Amino acid sequence: MKREIGILGMIICIALGFTAGWFIPGLFVEPTPTPLIDQIKDRGYIIVGTSADYPPFENKTYPGGLIVGFDIDVSQMIADELGVTLQMQDIGFDSLIGACRAGTIDMIAAAMTYNAERAAQLAASATYISVRQVVIVKNSSLDFPSPITNLTDLITFDVGCQSGTVMQDELDAISGINVFAQASADILMQDLNAGGVDAVYVDGPIYDAWKNTFDLRVIYSSEEEPLALWTRHGEPALLYEINKVIFDSYQDGRMNTLINKWFGNVTA
Amino acid sequence: MPNLFDIFFYIIFHGLFNTLLLTALGLLGGFLLGIILAIMRVYGAKELIWLSSGYEKLLRGIPILVLIYIFAFGMPDLFWYLDLLDRPLASVILALALRSGAYQSQIFRGAILSVNPGQMEASRALGMSKIQSFRSIIMPQALRLAVPSWTNEYAVVIKDSSFAYAVGIVEMTKAGYDLGVGFTDLWALSIGVVAILYFLFTYPVARVFGERQTKKLKKLGMGGG
Numbered sequence: 001m002k003r004e005i006g007i008l009g010m011i012i013c014i015a016l017g018f019t020a021g022w023f024i025p026g027l028f029v030e031p032t033p034t035p036l037i038d039q040i041k042d043r044g045y046i047i048v049g050t051s052a053d054y055p056p057f058e059n060k061t062y063p064g065g066l067i068v069g070f071d072i073d074v075s076q077m078i079a080d081e082l083g084v085t086l087q088m089q090d091i092g093f094d095s096l097i098g099a100c101r102a103g104t105i106d107m108i109a110a111a112m113t114y115n116a117e118r119a120a121q122l123a124a125s126a127t128y129i130s131v132r133q134v135v136i137v138k139n140s141s142l143d144f145p146s147p148i149t150n151l152t153d154l155i156t157f158d159v160g161c162q163s164g165t166v167m168q169d170e171l172d173a174i175s176g177i178n179v180f181a182q183a184s185a186d187i188l189m190q191d192l193n194a195g196g197v198d199a200v201y202v203d204g205p206i207y208d209a210w211k212n213t214f215d216l217r218v219i220y221s222s223e224e225e226p227l228a229l230w231t232r233h234g235e236p237a238l239l240y241e242i243n244k245v246i247f248d249s250y251q252d253g254r255m256n257t258l259i260n261k262w263f264g265n266v267t268a
Numbered sequence: 269m270p271n272l273f274d275i276f277f278y279i280i281f282h283g284l285f286n287t288l289l290l291t292a293l294g295l296l297g298g299f300l301l302g303i304i305l306a307i308m309r310v311y312g313a314k315e316l317i318w319l320s321s322g323y324e325k326l327l328r329g330i331p332i333l334v335l336i337y338i339f340a341f342g343m344p345d346l347f348w349y350l351d352l353l354d355r356p357l358a359s360v361i362l363a364l365a366l367r368s369g370a371y372q373s374q375i376f377r378g379a380i381l382s383v384n385p386g387q388m389e390a391s392r393a394l395g396m397s398k399i400q401s402f403r404s405i406i407m408p409q410a411l412r413l414a415v416p417s418w419t420n421e422y423a424v425v426i427k428d429s430s431f432a433y434a435v436g437i438v439e440m441t442k443a444g445y446d447l448g449v450g451f452t453d454l455w456a457l458s459i460g461v462v463a464i465l466y467f468l469f470t471y472p473v474a475r476v477f478g479e480r481q482t483k484k485l486k487k488l489g490m491g492g493g
Contacts, residue, residue: 102344
């Protein structure tokens with residue numbers, strides 16, 4: 001009997017230990033969290049999440065392995081404005097929103113299009129650039145001899161897109177298209193080149209970045225859609241700073257310099 | 269345009285350290301946890317057996333990527349004392365250790381049980397306490413017996429460490445992938461190099477430790493393999 005009581009006591013102690021261990025961190029973290037902007041200034045760096053497989057918006061240098069791109073330069077302007085250093089975190093595109101909500105990253109700069117579903121989960125900045133979305137096929141493709149006027153012309157074809165993007169939502173909304181959602185743009189391009197899909201639906205600048213590698217042509221391009229930087233809800237001070245940088249940089253020409261640097265004369 | 273040597277160098281330079289770090293710490297954590305669970309399972313009272321086998325069943329039923337997401341994004345304050353940038357790494361190590369612990373406890377349980385129970389009786393008859401005889405008679409033999417199957421666990425953990433790319437850690441898979449993004453023509457080649465590197469870090473270890481130990485044990489008349 002003594003033995004059973006001892007074992008039972010041990011189990012209860014373990015359970016209590018785990019529970020206490022669970023709640024102790026809560027005692028150390030301040031009950032009213034300081035605004036994110038103050039946390040960033042205190043720790044001296046801002047963590048910006050991106051998915052570094054989307055040239056020219058973001059990709060990695062060789063052989064240094066540094067993340068570079070248009071979004072990174074925009075983030076650098078924001079970091080300069082806050083007086084902190086910039087830390088990039090390279091996460092898969094469809095994990096970015098979860099990571100930002102969880103607080104693993106402070107801001108998303110990953111060519112993320114504005115739409116209502118995302119705005120419900122995260123706070124969007126002002127539009128920092130607008131891009132067209134294009135449907136591209138291999139130049140040798142016989143399925144589409146002439147440009148199409150509507151996405152519904154893609155019905156019955158196999159169309160690739162990046163998972164978690166607005167392009168996927170648009171394609172999913174049209175029944176009859178076989179949608180192949182891939183984790184990243186480069187896999188998409190490999191897939192198109194290998195004949196795995198008939199067409200892919202991506203942001204315009206992506207086509208410009210890849211057209212030299214593969215023999216491609218555009219058969220459809222959408223209206224320009226706004227891209228935004230994203231941060232958590234309930235952080236007005238940080239959002240104000242981000243928007244201020246976007247407006248200021250458009251006014252004093254820094255943004256135009258960046259656009260010319262990364263997109264050249266291509267109409268983005 | 270990088271050549272084959274450059275690709276090997278880039279992936280090793282940017283990814284090898286994190287891969288080995290994740291593997292080493294994941295295995296170490298799993299080792300400690302696995303031994304404790306195995307002892308609980310073999311010598312424990314009913315409640316402890318229930319606890320450890322329940323833990324094994326739970327952890328063996330969850331994919332490693334899901335575990336990593338749970339610790340990295342599901343419980344962002346889990347490593348509240350660490351720097352914000354180090355938290356993803358800590359969550360991956362925790363996930364690998366907890367998962368590996370569940371598997372390693374099975375390995376050690378089998379090893380402890382495969383030592384002849386007569387040895388325990390003999391050492392008790394010589395006047396050693398139960399803890400003494402476990403520590404100096406059973407355990408040394410059990411650990412030797414566990415080596416061949418333990419190298420298999422190493423092979424599993426080093427390959428599972430590739431899932432760390434999902435929370436933004438640059439290890440070998442991610443490094444090879446990044447190179448493929450930069451040089452599209454080399455996409456398949458760089459992923460192939462990653463495959464070769466994983467193989468090089470897996471097969472020789474399994475060969476040296478696993479097969480040699482099995483032969484050695486056979487000479488001593490221990491083990492079945």
